[in-house]
Amino acid sequence: IAGITQAPTSQILAAGRRMTLRCTQDMRHNAMYWYRQDLGLGLRLIHYSNTAGTTGKGEVPDGYSVSRANTDDFPLTLASAVPSQTSVYFCASSDGALTEAFFGQGTRLTVV
């Protein structure tokens, strides 16, 4: 089934540890995004990539980094996790600003 695959589904992580959340899409979309969803704050954009080889900072980028080596993959890395990064993380993609955005199933991350 075409779409976006995120891994892992959930993770408990010790504070200070490094973690990479994986995201792969098979729709050949140019643009990819990482959002976090928190109760009371809704969904907020962390980082984005308009096309392979480019990335940019969203609303809440601190503590996170991304790379876009190819069209399909857009990993999100937490260099040194902190408890405030406990959240549900969603990867999304679209073929451009005017097209439909599709979301993955999310990664539930708990930093303790």
Added chain:
Amino acid sequence: KQEVTQIPAALSVPEGENLVLNCSFTDSAIYNLQWFRQDPGKGLTSLLLIQSSQREQTSGRLNASLDKSSGRSTLYIAASQPGDSATYLCAVRVISGGYNKLIFGAGTRLAVHP
């Protein structure tokens, strides 16, 4: 700053009712508006996309309208079913800070009981 508001925050209806979910946004400079459904513990499923030049979109029992000038969108669900129970999110696509992004409302939590 663009803000998206959804009313009501929660809604409980008996099966079979027609219902309307509301979404408002403060800045009419949007590229499009998208309605999503989110089941508990799951990801977002796209329901309908309305471009800024369009007035409405339909898919099955769902109809979404857009009035960009007044900053409003509605999602109409006909003949509601228990399977429609979920949180419904609207999001507007904007250009801000040199990049495009979706700005989400807080959602309407819908419960349809048999």
